[in-house]
Amino acid sequence: MVSSLPHPTTAAGRDGLAALLARPGKAVVALDFDGTLAEIVPDPERARAHPGAVPALAALAPHVASVAVVTGRPAGVAVRYGGFAGVPGLEHLVVLGHYGAERWDAVTGTVRAAAPHxxxxxxxxxxxxxxxxxxxxxxxxxxxxxxxxxxxxxxxxxxxxxxxxxxxxxxxxxxxxxxxxxxxxxxxxxxPPGMDKGLALAAYLHETGAASVLYAGDDLGDIPAYTAVEKLRSEGLPGVLVCSAAESAAVPDLAERADLTVAGPAALVDFLAALARAIEEKAEEQSD
Structure with missing residues (x-):
């Protein structure tokens, strides 16, 4: 593991990260948008992904089974604000918008949606x-x-x-x-009821046949995703829970359950880039 890659503070998190690094091609990296890939701003319409987010994701995505953005925003809005469309390396990115009620696939560039409530x-x-x-x-x-x-x-x-x-x-x-x-x-x-990030994430992991998962979020809406990962870990699927927030601004209910806390979107981008490098280095070691 490269020295710049932060280590989870929990045994479950360390096991999850080790599983991801051992078989990255069977791992799903799932990320919230606001507060995780993008800074929280007074006007949500002005939120944009951190400038380093797309390059970091484009470096990481080809090594893993999938990168999924799981957000309460409409899927198309998250795609625009994230700058995710038409990026080399992100051909198989998925955005699960409105807590999974909408889905955008980079491979088709289209949004599928359930009927509105x-x-x-x-x-x-x-x-x-x-x-x-x-x-x-x-x-x-x-x-x-x-x-x-x-x-x-x-x-x-x-x-x-x-x-x-x-x-x-x-x-x-x-x-x-x-x-x-x-x-x-x-x-x-x-x-509407029945819409949350945990349900969306669990369904997507089942669809992809993931062997491990990393989920990063920053707010109360991410707790169902944390709960889903914890349940899957109890069933044998390794996972890592990352909290994106400065320690002073972290949501206690989230931070207390996280395996790793990073200081907001800029630090999360650094973590994703370091994760991509760690996977590349491990692959080089195995090929020698």
Whole structure:
């Protein structure tokens, strides 16, 4: 293992990384987008993948079974903001958008999607008036996500206070229309049930026949993916869980379960590049 490749702090993580390096062609590397490949920014429409992300992924992807971006964003948006289309080396990249409800395959350049949940359209129409009636407009704003809606409190005078005050009312609104409320970092997302990163990841790993998995995320929405990897590890499939966040900004529920923590997207990009080099070096050693 090259010295620049960070070592997981847990035995399960070390076993997972060793399995990935031993048989990279049977490994899936799965990554969240916002906060993992892209910095968190006040306006999500301005989020873009770290400049080093595409080169690092293009170096890594040819050595593994698949690279998958698993995100709550629409798949097409993640492709545009990531700059993933038409990149040599990323011909078999997959983007599982809207927590798996949409899928973009680089090999075809097309998006496949399930039918939308009717509750989203109803909430879309009601949400502005709802926020106005409960006096929640100052500093809050709605993000349109196609198959989901998100209310952000990052710009409020008291972001945490606004977040806590909105959880209950938005949870009731979501439930009234057959949706669920998913909290994140100063964002509350209303989306259909049965959509989460754990379900999307587990289904994709089964489809690919992966022999090991690495998953990296940064927020509460990544916990189902962590849970899926932990379940698969208990069944004999090695895996590595990476938390992308500076120690001071890490989501405790995620960081405590991670095998390895890196200091945000720039450090994650360095890790992916180091992983690609480690795989290449191991292949060279075996060929000598």
């Amino acid at each position: 009717p509750g989203v359209a109803t909430v879309r129409a009601e949400l502005p008036g709802f926020l106005d009636r409960i006096g929640a407009w100052p500093g809050t704003w709605i993000e349109e996500k196609g198959r989901a809606l998100a209310v952000h409190t990052r710009r409020a005078d008291d972001p945490e206070g606004a977040f806590e005050a909105l959880k209950g009312p938005l949870g009731d609104l979501a439930a009234a229309h057959g949706l669920v409320l998913e909290p994140g970092r100063l964002v509350l997302e209303l989306r």
